[in-house]
Amino acid sequence: MRRERDKVEHVIEAEGLVKRYGAFTAVNGVSFQVRRGEVFGLLGPNGAGKTTTMEMIEGLRRPDGGRALVNGFDTVSQLEKVKAIIGVQLQSTSLFDLLTVREIAEMYASFYKESVPIEPLLESMILTEKASGRVKHLSGGQKQRLAVALALVNDPLVVFLDEPTTGLDPQARRTLWDIVLRLKEQGKTIVLSTHYMDEAHILCDRICLMDQGRVIALDTPADLIRGLSADKTIEFRVPDFAAMPGERQERTRGWLRGIDAATSVEERQEGFVLYTGDLQASLTALVSGAEAHGLQLEGLSTRTATLEDVFIQMTGRSLRES
Ligand SMILES: Nc1ncnc2c1ncn2[C@@H]1O[C@H](COP(=O)(O)OP(=O)(O)OP(=O)(O)O)[C@@H](O)[C@H]1O
Secondary structure: OOOHHHOOOEEEEEEEEEEEEOOEEEEEEEEEEEEOOOEEEEEOOOOOOHHHHHHHHOOOOOOOEEEEEEOOEEOOOOHHHHHHHEEEEOOOOOOOOOOEHHHHHHHHHHOOOOOOOHHHHHHHOOOHHHOOOEHHHOOHHHHHHHHHHHHOOOOOOEEEEEOOOOOOOHHHHHHHHHHHHHHHHOOOEEEEEEOOHHHHHHHOOEEEEEEOOEEEEEEOHHHHHHOOOOOEEEEEEOOOOOOOOHHHHHHHHHHHHOOOOEEEEEEEOOEEEEEEOOHHHHHHHHHHHHHHOOOOOEEEEEEEOOHHHHHHHHHOOOOOOO
């Protein structure tokens, strides 16, 4: 039987959300819908407005414009109803260092009318061994898992995870990824913010790409990449490029830009990146042209574009540099 609270297909509706801090507009008309049971990612560089957007949907920040509904409840006028059905893992949850893991989970559970049993919850977050230990002795990954456990204590319909793996080592990140995927299997709707494109690609059913307070694209990871006019890249170095006279550098750049099927060429610290819609045509032109121009190519490799490339092509900046 479907419960009353499970009634709408779109668990979240954000409609034209705006947040200003003085003269600065941090979120500038953000709209999207989150479907029941999906992992929905907000991906963007630092300062894109991901946290502010999430906080308006969670009812923690009041929008200056637009509105957000969670399961049909308005996050401003029906905040209590919203709070009962969401779980929030904040970017840097300040936990009470002197309590034990079990004590803090019990304390959080006491805030709600209904809560899940604590021991299985801690077990599902791989924290059973630490249950009697103090929070201050936990590793970074364990603290993050505890923060996720606390977000789940009221058996929420929607779980918000704000940059859950920032600062974690690769193994701790993977453990958290497994946890997120398990939550999805259990039917939770998850909204996750991140500035790691690999994380977004692996975890999210759909990604809302944000930059400077706006949504710049929203689709499945595969379709975001397929949507690029050039979804393949060729990477290479020209070892003596930096030492070339300026005029020869310019000629080389001009030639690269004109290569068959190439849509753009980027110069990065690690070398050139050429985007193309036709890998074979561009590769052939590159290799034969290099010889004709007396240029040596090193570290030549090809790859399919990533979400990072989507971001670069849409904004002219990389996720990391922004
Ligand atoms: N309370 C505040 N007062 C003034 N400016 C703020 C406040 N909170 C956020 N901002 C600014 O709003 C912008 C968006 O911040 P937000 O934290 O939402 O971005 P983000 O995409 O989550 O980035 P991050 O990954 O750094 O958290 C940033 O430029 C930030 O400096």
